[in-house]
Amino acid sequence: MTIKLYELRGKDPKFLWSSNPWKARMCLNLKGIEFESIPLTYPEIHANLPNILHKDKGCTVPVLVDDENVIQDSFEIAQYVDKKFPGASIFQGNIALHEFIYNWFAEIKGTLFKLVILDIADKLDDESKKYYIKKNTALYGDLKTAALKDRDENVKGIQKNLNLLFGNLKKNAFLSGETTGWTDITLASFLYMIKLANEDVFNEAIASTDQELFKGWWNNMSKLLK
DSSP, X not given: OOEEEEEEBOSSTTOBOOXXXXXXXXXXXXXXXXXXXXXXXXXXXXXXXXXXXXXXXXXXXXXXXXXXXXXXXXXHHHHHHHHHSOSSOSSTTOHHHHHHHHHHHHHHHHHHHHTTHHHHHTTSOHHHHHXXXXXXXXXXXXXXXXXXXXXXXXXXXXXXXXXXXXGGGGTOSBTTBSSOOHHHHHHHHHHHHHHHHOHHHHHHHTXXXXXXXXXXXXXHHHTTXX
């Protein structure tokens, strides 16, 4: 039975914009596993996933279905894929370290996301856009204000943190070490979401990094972003 991966789409069915499903997709690609992508809008998620997850609340993507196994959440999917399938290791025997860096990166994710929060809204179908605006307004307040408030200061903070993280590429080809790992997947998937939403913001965020080091890393990660 073919593995199914439920993802989040925009108005265009090919616009798979959310970083969380991309993490799961990249893990599958790293392992060389074939899968069927099932892109859903927000209304389709709310209509279809309760029957798959057997619950009414908390139905979010990604969701991976492998025969009788149904796994929700990118981190849970990554652990499942890493244990079940041979090949390149996602966590490289040190899941705690990857989780630590993942949580550290979470500190700047919200700030970076706010820079493209309106761009993403404009790429959604009408019903999804209404849900997206309501959901994120509850988190960040007025979205236009969230996107523009302290913008220059926020960009500088993002650049500083990315410089700190990408400084590790001076020693290794990947943030995880000698091979691609969860840390690389986490950051690449989020930056790819930013790039899809607004390439100018993506370029602004990475502007202060060592461009040669970043380009080499990004080219490697782009092989999994498909």
